[in-house]
Amino acid sequence: MTQQSRPVPSGSLPAREGATTAPAPYPPLAEPRPPAERRVWPRAFHDRLTAPLPGLRAFARFAREGAVRPGPAGLADIPRLPYEPGPLPRVGTRAVAVTWVGHASWVVRIGGLTVLTDPVWSRRILGTPARVTPVGVAWEALPRVDAVVISHNHYDHLDAPTLRRLPRETPVFAPAGLGRWFHRRRFTRVTELDWWEAAALGGVRFDFVPAHHWSKRSLTDTCRTLWGGWVLTAPDGRRVYFAGDTGYGHWFGRIGRRYPGIDLALLPIGAYDPRWWLRDVHCDPEEAVRAARDVGARRMAPMHWGTFVLSAEPVLEPLTRVRAAWEAAGLPREDLWDLPIGASRVLE
Template identity: 75%
Template sequence: MTEQTERSLTEPLPTADAPHPAGPHPESPALRPLREVRRWPRDFTDRLTAPLPGVRALARIAREGKLRPSAQALLDIPELPFEPGPLPEPGPREIAVTWVGHASWVLRVGGLTVLTDPVWSRKILGTPPRVTPVGVRWQDLPPVDAVVISHNHYDHLDLPTLKQLPPHTPLLLPAGLARWARRRRFTHVTDLDWWEAVELPGPEGPVRFDFVPAHHWSKRTLTDTCRSLWGGWVLTAPDGRRVYFAGDTGYGHWFEEIGSRYPDIDLALLPIGAYDPRWMLRPVHTDPEEAVRACHDLGARAMAPMHWSTFLLSAEAPLEPLRRVRAAWEATGRPREDLWDLAVGGSRVLGEGEGREVG
């Protein structure tokens, strides 16, 4: 990667209302207004940290036929953890997280209910049906105060699920996705560049949402490769406590950068699945060991694994990510209780001093 390309990855792209800065983005970016209508570049290809697979890679995949777990590995499916329970009611200075499955979480932060990459559908385009049920019934959700989306792949941006929300629900999106949402009649839409933030009012004070980089890409149709951005979100409660939602990402330098800009992350929601074959998926999906390393780079106190046990997107055995993440965490010597390896439907509450399990 050239020096010029590396520098471009740490700066926001120019927009019609803000010239491209001459120096690095400030450590504490100014808040953007909600529902702002912006103009973006035609594509975000310069944000890629690795080339996308080409014809040779696709031919190798077709030749090897290694896209899904073996028939023997599928015997794991009945053992996948599924333990739905009632949603917790966190106190005023507590944060609650509930894993719905894949990258979908119900977060209760600063009195707000936030959904991440909500996918309640049984089937998404291009993949087999989910192998574990949704961990929270839609009718059991409290009123949703906001939705954050990491990128536009179908297993993270699910229109049938979003259509179940009132059209005025605040949607916080990566740069370039607001037009997609407005065309589908959502009225409270904000899209952000990396290192930009907005705030939403809550009963305990404003909750801050910072959009941060990831090692990934975007595509939804045959003609829109990298036309919108991708990334993760740092949610900061009024009392300063932080949850990092990584979305979909490979391992790389962004984790240290995020940790330096947002110190004292209390909980990191990190992906551990969809990594085999490694030669192809390494740039865009962390494996369990890399996810544990990313937690260290972030300086996060606790880690909750996600992006496994729901949709079988690659060739590893369904239970392998869980076994490997537990072994990798144990090897670090960190406290076992700081690995929040929840079952689908499981919840945990981050109290003022530590996390406590629910259910």
């Protein structure tokens, strides 16, 4: 069930200066792999890193001058963080709709399926203060969850207490090497994928794509599992790109060439300061706009901000900067879906 490629729509975001375009994806899309396939993976994925992990010198500098939280002025706007929970839109099987739950958690309705991305409904995650905005969608308000996609194993993206709420037969699409984590928790339909591989469920195609990031969940498992993003393609060809957690780099252009006609890109814009420390693994708002242009997305929805205080930038700064960057790029304001937590949009 190979999804046919579509030409890039004339309304797509223009590629950034210097970027190249191609009329067709390259290399060709892979055939979907069998669901819940048991596979053998390399012991580690250090060779997939696009930048070295911080060494002792970087940790020493961070100890001298780094800040992991905003000062009082940067936290003062927490009451103003956009939070507008509402009911999930009533949509048919042909609709594509997204609802921002907070951080990197979305409810994506596509091809008649309800898909959760990196679901975190917990109030607190390990090593981080409690969330500063409530969850945007009550767990009890969710329809039946048809699938879950996971970008990587960091605690703010792979939350065991939330996942324990799901029936164990829920289909899970996960990065290579992460299946063991789910199998230990008795999930029975776990499909692990390498970069550029795909699986299918109910007519929807799930492609796992590269990201500029890394993985770690304990002292001894650095890069033992893969990391990445997901391109979800509906039976009618509409595409939603969920970037997961990523820095800016060359992968965005390659994703755009291989999956032309992305209708909506869900891109991270927060947790970027201090820049010298986080540049390689987290986009700042301006880089996120560049990434949206690189992948050729028609629209962009910012995420990964306003939920957990993970770094030193003021809590509202990601929103103001992404709006300014979007305007500076000359892009249509209606194509920036800067949603409040809990809000929804439906693709026309």
